Amino acid sequence: MRNILMVFVLALLPLLGISQDISKLTNLSDDIAETSGLVFFDNRLITHNDSGGMNALYEINTETGNISRTVTIQNATNVDWEDICTDNDHIYIGDFGNNNGNRTNLKIYKVRKTDYLGSEQVSAELIEFSYEDQNDFTSSPNNTNFDAEALISFGSDLYIFTKNWVDQRTNIYRLPKTSGSYVAEKIDDFDSEGLVTGGTFNPLANKVVLSGYSGIRAFAIELRGFSNGKFSNGVIDKYNLNIPLTASFQTEGVTYSDVSSFYISSEKNALGSAALYSLVSNTLGIDDFNLIQNEVYPNPAGEMLTIVGTIDLDRIEIYDYLGKKVYEDSLANKNIDISEFSKGVYILKLYAGNRTSSVKFLKE
Template sequence: MEFKILFSFLVLAMNPFLGHSQIKNFKEKFELPSEIKETSGLLLIDGKIITHNDRGDAANLYEIDSLSGNLLRTIRITNATNEDWEDLAEDENHIYIGDFGNNDGNRTNLRIYKILKSDFKNKTAVTAERISFGYEDQTNFSNQKNNHNFDAEALIVYNNELLIFTKNRQNLKTNVYKIPKESGGYAAKKISSANIGGLITGATHNKEDDSFFLCGYSTNSIPFLIYVSENRAPGDDLFSGGFLKISLQNELGQGSQIEGITNFNGGGNY
């Protein structure tokens, strides 16, 4: 993207069953530092914004002042490569980096890097554990550029597991897969699916009310949000209660490509 800008917004009175929502105080915060050429994942840790570049950069995380937008630190993952980093997630003790971008559908080395938060906060060079996985239902690994359902750009930690939301280029749905948080190799289990009519590029979980936001864009480049409320059946099927799709065309215009989203202070999001 030519412009790399961070926005914030508040969400009030979300009610998918009444079919409406209120997004308030949607505003530009700042332009991202020049080192951030293609921001993808977002986290907020200790009041600082954490992000990374998409494919092609070194294996770096960038820590940004949430008030000024100034780059504070660059943290290198010494035993990792950035083949196609797409999203960040966290739990109490770790940060997870999703290296699972799969534009052509033919990757057999999908992985998530896991680093200690204590190392991240105190060092500028850290080592990572590796979580490797493949999708349990993928059997075709030929080059299928822009015509398959096994790309992914969204990751969260939920119920002590990692959840991956796919970016389905073929059918414009998103599928949810889960894998353990521990290092090792796994077959990702499909647990939910929704016909969202677009391409999902990021996800965040609000622990205060157990809701989710996904971000993405349509095939005609209209950015949107997907809201999943806490009013759903118990269990793994996150979309059992439906979802609400919110266009951001008025706020961002057609052609904007959102790549990451993270929650702060309960009702706020970057």
């Protein structure tokens, strides 16, 4: 009780800084209080519960938060369902929650959309996997980098974004969409500075949006301008989300509904009820803080690195590729002398209000 009281006190402090407003639509039914993933298609918003929940998908009435339809996956077990995504033909359900880091039965259930739309009892194909870089399966509760809660469909593959309890980063693994047993290939990672809990790829806007939280702060991360099979080589924008104190900050699911609109869900916890929110992408300030790669030049850079734009920055930081901070300027000088930097890849982090942008650059 003392710890819970302390969290309530911290929640009231103004030290959390400026947050990004999102709109609360409704509380969620107690039957989906453990909502963990979201997907939207055929004008239906669909969720599921996490560990210990039923092997079922639930359609949500976005006005009341009640369940309007339930579809059971007959040949599935909900060990710890953590996210859901779709492509043109299938629904993919990630049973890969792994808080202890010791699971050896990680899997993704694959359901035909036509089956889902036509029946309330369906069967799934199975994609089983392990992580290519995990060798130790000792149980370590909330102290592992092999937990995962975010799954997206991108092109011909599935991508898992991990929830790293140890280093607060997210690792990105690739899997094929065909049924079978695989070793998930680690293809990328970046510093999420918090626990990633959900993900969606919006093909209409060509961006990935991730949900998550750090302490009692909920956040969203946008990845855009990425290329060459990586997700971190474009711009990474992070925003605090202004969750009301009467609702849970523990955001879990995120999905796009059109080119600029997203749904976000939070599961019930000691601080508040499970809830459903809407977020419109143009509120994230793309127009007034458009720090894309060609506005940080030259890249590759030699002696100087210049930031173009009229937005006022609060702070600039540069990290080497091992994560060590090698430069910081609270005056936010937009002409940076990097002549003494060693050759290699660096990450430039720009701070303005509640927003952070990260861009990679090469020092020649």
